[in-house]
Amino acid sequence: xxxxxxxxxxxxxxxxxxxxxxxxxxxxxxxxxxxxxxxxxxxxxxxxxxxxxxxxxxxxxxxxxxxxxxxxxxxxxxxxxxxxxxxxxxxxxxxxxxxxxxxxxxxxxxxxxxxxxxxxxxxxxxxxxxxxxxxxxxxxxxxxxxxxxxxxxxxxxxxxxxxxxxxxxxxxxxxxxxxxxxxxxxxxxxxxxxxxxxxxxxxxxxxxxxxxxxxxxxxxxxxxxxxxxxxxxxxxxxxxxxxxxxxxxxxxxxxx
Amino acid sequence: xxxxxxxxxxxxxxxxxxxxxxxxxxxxxxxxxxxxxxxxxxxxxxxxxxxxxxxxxxxxxxxxxxxxxxxxxxxxxxxxxxxxxxxxxxxxxxxxxxxxxxxxxxxxxxxxxxxxxxxxxxxxxxxxxxxxxxxxxxxxxxxxxxxxxxxxxxxxxxxxxxxxxxxxxxxxxxxxxxxxxxxxxxxxxxxxxxxxxxxxxxxxxxxxxxxxxxxxxxxxxxxxxxxxxxxxxxxxxxxxxxxxxxxxxxxxxxxxxxxxxxxxxxxxxxxxxxxxxxxxxxxxxxxxxxxx
Ligand SMILES: Nc1ncnc2c1ncn2[C@@H]1O[C@H](COP(=O)(O)OP(=O)(O)OP(=O)(O)O)[C@@H](O)[C@H]1O
Ligand SMILES: [Mg+2]
Numbered sequence: 001x002x003x004x005x006x007x008x009x010x011x012x013x014x015x016x017x018x019x020x021x022x023x024x025x026x027x028x029x030x031x032x033x034x035x036x037x038x039x040x041x042x043x044x045x046x047x048x049x050x051x052x053x054x055x056x057x058x059x060x061x062x063x064x065x066x067x068x069x070x071x072x073x074x075x076x077x078x079x080x081x082x083x084x085x086x087x088x089x090x091x092x093x094x095x096x097x098x099x100x101x102x103x104x105x106x107x108x109x110x111x112x113x114x115x116x117x118x119x120x121x122x123x124x125x126x127x128x129x130x131x132x133x134x135x136x137x138x139x140x141x142x143x144x145x146x147x148x149x150x151x152x153x154x155x156x157x158x159x160x161x162x163x164x165x166x167x168x169x170x171x172x173x174x175x176x177x178x179x180x181x182x183x184x185x186x187x188x189x190x191x192x193x194x195x196x197x198x199x200x201x202x203x204x205x206x207x208x209x210x211x212x213x214x215x216x217x218x219x220x221x222x223x224x225x226x227x228x229x230x231x232x233x234x235x236x237x238x239x240x241x242x243x244x245x246x247x248x249x250x251x252x253x254x255x256x
Numbered sequence: 257x258x259x260x261x262x263x264x265x266x267x268x269x270x271x272x273x274x275x276x277x278x279x280x281x282x283x284x285x286x287x288x289x290x291x292x293x294x295x296x297x298x299x300x301x302x303x304x305x306x307x308x309x310x311x312x313x314x315x316x317x318x319x320x321x322x323x324x325x326x327x328x329x330x331x332x333x334x335x336x337x338x339x340x341x342x343x344x345x346x347x348x349x350x351x352x353x354x355x356x357x358x359x360x361x362x363x364x365x366x367x368x369x370x371x372x373x374x375x376x377x378x379x380x381x382x383x384x385x386x387x388x389x390x391x392x393x394x395x396x397x398x399x400x401x402x403x404x405x406x407x408x409x410x411x412x413x414x415x416x417x418x419x420x421x422x423x424x425x426x427x428x429x430x431x432x433x434x435x436x437x438x439x440x441x442x443x444x445x446x447x448x449x450x451x452x453x454x455x456x457x458x459x460x461x462x463x464x465x466x467x468x469x470x471x472x473x474x475x476x477x478x479x480x481x482x483x484x485x486x487x488x489x490x491x492x493x494x495x496x497x498x499x500x501x502x503x504x505x506x507x508x509x510x511x512x513x514x515x516x517x518x519x520x521x522x523x524x525x526x527x528x529x530x531x532x533x534x535x536x537x538x539x540x541x542x543x544x545x546x547x548x
Contacts, residue, residue, distance in 0.1 A: 051420060053416065072419070072424075074423055074425065076420075077419070077421055078422050082420070082421075085416075085417070089414045089416055089417035089420075090414070090417065091409065091414055091417065092413055093409075093525055094409055094413060098409075101406065102403075102407065102418075103421045103422070105406060105407065105422075106422035106423075108403050110403075112404060115399060115402030115404060116399055117398070122398075122402060125403075126403075169421055169422055
């Protein structure tokens with residue numbers, strides 16, 4: 001299978017901190033791949049560099065064959081990369097539905113004049129966006145909360161809403177930054193099923209940062225372990241678990 | 257139908273409402289503060305006046321030119337300043353507004369300088385002003401509820417998340433800035449054709465502050481709130497004539513109180529709707545309406 005995303009020798013430093021250092025990764029289309037590593041290893045920085053929030057100091061990032069090393073965040077989204085955030089970033093004062101509608105708007109085909117004059121093209125596209133958004137709320141089971149303020153939702157629902165919003169942009173690649181954070185074992189299991197269903201239904205490729213090892217083990221075919229911004233190990237879950245360096249640096253404590 | 261005093265009140269309320277609606281889109285929905293919108297009003301007023309008097313353009317076209325000129329200048333200014341962080345952007349707008357005022361003071365040949373520009377025909381009747389205000393409200397409403405307006409709210413709520421959902425933050429902010437300038441210019445053009453004589457001092461920093469204060473009082477993120485705010489700020493001094501000199505003092509106190517007691521403003525982050533009002537009254541009737 002062709003690689004959807006490749007990072008080649010990407011580096012990013014903040015002052016003296018080498019957050020990611022000569023990092024490479026390739027992600028085949030249709031895969032669900034894990035990215036794990038201790039706190040401060042540089043996992044979130046990799047997401048931020050892929051999505052254009054940070055500009056890589058060195059190296060190249062390619063997405064679907066195209067060089068995206070220097071894109072702006074909104075361009076990354078338009079090219080088909082969606083993400084969630086480790087510290088949830090919703091449009092807090094807006095309704096749950098509006099949060100998803102805004103993501104659907106990326107594909108709404110009407111112009112300023114249509115909107116200002118309320119022409120049929122605008123009304124049609126607006127109704128479509130709303131219907132599509134309701135569909136995504138249903139997928140994450142939040143259809144009954146459509147009218148509520150996003151910030152008023154409980155934490156678990158906020159995470160689901162963020163995934164619904166990301167999926168509503170119609171991505172080819174979904175980056176999930178610790179989706180199971182704060183979830184109990186039962187909720188984590190549901191999340192695993194849910195992510196499998198997303199891949200089935202939308203043919204989306206997933207790169208996932210996660211500290212819950214059971215989630216990673218159940219979901220991912222392959223996994224990359226990061227330490228101090230460098231790849232410590234990469235391979236199938238089986239290989240990772242047997243890798244003595246990984247066990248020493250990361251898994252050591254909680255696998256025992 | 258209306259006497260001269262009533263006619264004047266209607267015109268002043270409607271003209272200010274148009275400028276405030278522009279401010280509301282910029283500040284209430286995008287969370288960008290501009291202390292320079294009086295500058296755009298004055299660009300609109302002078303452009304429209306000159307188009308009317310010197311170029312003898314018909315009134316609607318003159319006002320349109322004023323609005324377009326304000327929008328064009330905002331586009332240029334915004335290209336330079338919109339990337340600045342919020343507080344720096346605010347200061348740059350403040351500087352811009354004062355620059356415009358001083359510039360009009362010194363270009364005597366074109367604008368009449370500090371003595372003002374006179375001989376503008378009287379065209380902004382109460383009916384015209386009211387029609388424009390309704391039109392401005394409808395257009396702003398459509399804009400805010402379209403994907404463009406929703407993008408602005410998204411930017412206000414979380415810039416990083418907005419960009420991650422495909423919104424070009426810089427472009428949308430600039431659009432919001434130009435929108436507010438066009439509205440200010442529109443208001444200025446109408447105002448010139450009501451006053452018949454305009455001076456640069458009419459559009460000073462005090463006027464810019466008044467626009468912001470009205471928007472904050474009415475409620476950020478609410479167009480109907482802006483209507484309410486404009487009515488309060490423009491009408492109260494008419495009822496308390498003797499206190500007119502102190503109006504800025506009262507606004508100042510009112511804003512401090514609002515920010516302390518009701519940070520969202522009189523009517524923030526929601527729009528007035530008939531069905532909502534009916535529900536509210538019903539709830540009051542049942543005696544459990546404490547959360548309003
Ligand atoms: N904007 C920034 N400015 C300065 N330093 C940063 C910035 N972003 C990240 N860093 C640093 O880069 C390193 C990697 O951070 P990053 O957030 O990528 O880690 P992480 O692997 O996601 O950790 P965690 O598991 O805690 O989320 C850390 O040392 C962090 O302090
Ligand atoms: Mg992180």
